[in-house]
Amino acid sequence: MPVATAPSQRARVRRAPSRAAYDRDAIDAILDEALVAHVGFAVDGQPYVIPTLHARAGETVYIHGSAASRTLRTLATSAPACLTVTLLDGIVLARSAFHHSMNYRSVVVLGEARPVDDPAEQLAALEQFTERLVPGRWGEVRPPSAQELKGTRVLAMGLDEASAKVRSGPPVDDEEDYASDAWAGVIPLALTSGAPVPDPRLDAGVAPSPCVQRWEPVARRAAR
Amino acid sequence: MPVATAPSQRARVRRAPSRAAYDRDAIDAILDEALVAHVGFAVDGQPYVIPTLHARAGETVYIHGSAASRTLRTLATSAPACLTVTLLDGIVLARSAFHHSMNYRSVVVLGEARPVDDPAEQLAALEQFTERLVPGRWGEVRPPSAQELKGTRVLAMGLDEASAKVRSGPPVDDEEDYASDAWAGVIPLALTSGAPVPDPRLDAGVAPSPCVQRWEPVARRAAR
Numbered sequence: 001m002p003v004a005t006a007p008s009q010r011a012r013v014r015r016a017p018s019r020a021a022y023d024r025d026a027i028d029a030i031l032d033e034a035l036v037a038h039v040g041f042a043v044d045g046q047p048y049v050i051p052t053l054h055a056r057a058g059e060t061v062y063i064h065g066s067a068a069s070r071t072l073r074t075l076a077t078s079a080p081a082c083l084t085v086t087l088l089d090g091i092v093l094a095r096s097a098f099h100h101s102m103n104y105r106s107v108v109v110l111g112e113a114r115p116v117d118d119p120a121e122q123l124a125a126l127e128q129f130t131e132r133l134v135p136g137r138w139g140e141v142r143p144p145s146a147q148e149l150k151g152t153r154v155l156a157m158g159l160d161e162a163s164a165k166v167r168s169g170p171p172v173d174d175e176e177d178y179a180s181d182a183w184a185g186v187i188p189l190a191l192t193s194g195a196p197v198p199d200p201r202l203d204a205g206v207a208p209s210p211c212v213q214r215w216e217p218v219a220r221r222a223a224r
Numbered sequence: 225m226p227v228a229t230a231p232s233q234r235a236r237v238r239r240a241p242s243r244a245a246y247d248r249d250a251i252d253a254i255l256d257e258a259l260v261a262h263v264g265f266a267v268d269g270q271p272y273v274i275p276t277l278h279a280r281a282g283e284t285v286y287i288h289g290s291a292a293s294r295t296l297r298t299l300a301t302s303a304p305a306c307l308t309v310t311l312l313d314g315i316v317l318a319r320s321a322f323h324h325s326m327n328y329r330s331v332v333v334l335g336e337a338r339p340v341d342d343p344a345e346q347l348a349a350l351e352q353f354t355e356r357l358v359p360g361r362w363g364e365v366r367p368p369s370a371q372e373l374k375g376t377r378v379l380a381m382g383l384d385e386a387s388a389k390v391r392s393g394p395p396v397d398d399e400e401d402y403a404s405d406a407w408a409g410v411i412p413l414a415l416t417s418g419a420p421v422p423d424p425r426l427d428a429g430v431a432p433s434p435c436v437q438r439w440e441p442v443a444r445r446a447a448r
Contacts, residue, residue: 185421198408
């Protein structure tokens with residue numbers, strides 16, 4: 001059942017509040033399906049929005065990157081941050097230009113990013129990045145070296161100030177426009193995967209492992 | 225030919241600068257293919273990142289929304305802003321966990337949003353929102369009424385402080401890891417469209433118009 005109450009005033013969805021959801025299941029499902037997040041932070045008053053991978057584990061969403069990255073260095077100072085993911089589900093074609101819209105599912109997480117300094121939590125988060133991307137992959141590849149761990153910064157954001165927003169279904173037109181002879185409806189959109197492309201340096205005859213062969217956005221979702 | 229020089233110090237790509245591009249063709253192509261942008265702004269020091277549609281026309285990228293929206297109201301005060309779009313092209317599977325990556329194309333636009341007050345520019349921008357989404361659609365639907373125009377705020381950002389970042393191609397592994405027997409390569413990703421779903425209130429027998437029938441991300445690109 002959707003939770004209709006925002007966890008904080010600033011996490012409340014302002015526009016079209018009927019599309020808002022604040023329950024963890026809705027939020028988790030969107031975060032887990034999205035392959036990329038957009039993280040916002042400010043430097044000298046200028047906002048920056050940077051695409052980055054994210055990985056949720058329980059009540060926490062992790063991001064990571066080079067310890068030298070400005071994004072990571074800025075966020076590691078407990079600067080206020082915002083992490084947003086958006087899934088596009090369709091183009092909504094209404095009978096008026098005004099009511100054209102998108103079907104989408106998005107999550108906005110507000111808060112501060114906590115640097116992950118505990119080596120066990122860092123390694124578990126890195127495993128989660130690989131596993132959430134391609135379940136089963138972590139066991140097939142070389143794990144991080146001490147030097148790689150040292151050069152990688154992991155940050156954690158709590159999900160206590162998260163909100164989801166969802167639009168689905170057909171267009172909603174003004175009543176008088178339903179007499180229009182224009183076609184109206186939805187063009188569905190989905191992120192899909194193609195056949196795996198082997199690295200040119202891979203020995204011929206090395207087949208994709210099962211976790212690669214079976215990868216697709218929906219299977220990935222089901223595997224979680 | 226890629227332009228290797230950033231238009232400003234703050235628009236310079238910091239991480240992996242070899243992936244950066246600053247030429248308008250590269251920037252325009254990414255902006256035009258992306259269906260959604262993430263806009264960043266700050267309220268009382270808290271950054272917010274909100275998904276929104278965008279539409280480029282020449283040197284300008286437009287966003288729009290309800291005149292009552294906090295995002296639009298904040299940006300209309302010439303607050304510093306950042307508009308980012310990201311296209312996912314593939315999951316890069318390396319022989320080490322560390323070198324896993326994504327193939328992507330992204331654009332970051334820095335600057336201030338200018339409120340569009342000229343009615344002709346506002347209407348042209350709204351036409352561009354519809355036409356860039358589904359080329360040919362504007363002529364099929366009811367144009368905006370005076371009341372709808374009054375309730376819609378259009379903002380414009382210049383592209384003079386824009387940068388693109390692109391990763392493509394196979395994984396790049398540490399030399400000693402190429403002896404690994406793990407499969408390595410890329411799982412291609414693309415946004416794809418399904419068969420149009422008619423509005424339940426549409427008269428049976430009304431077929432999708434040609435612009436709806438032929439819609440697909442790549443055709444949309446080619447049609448521009």
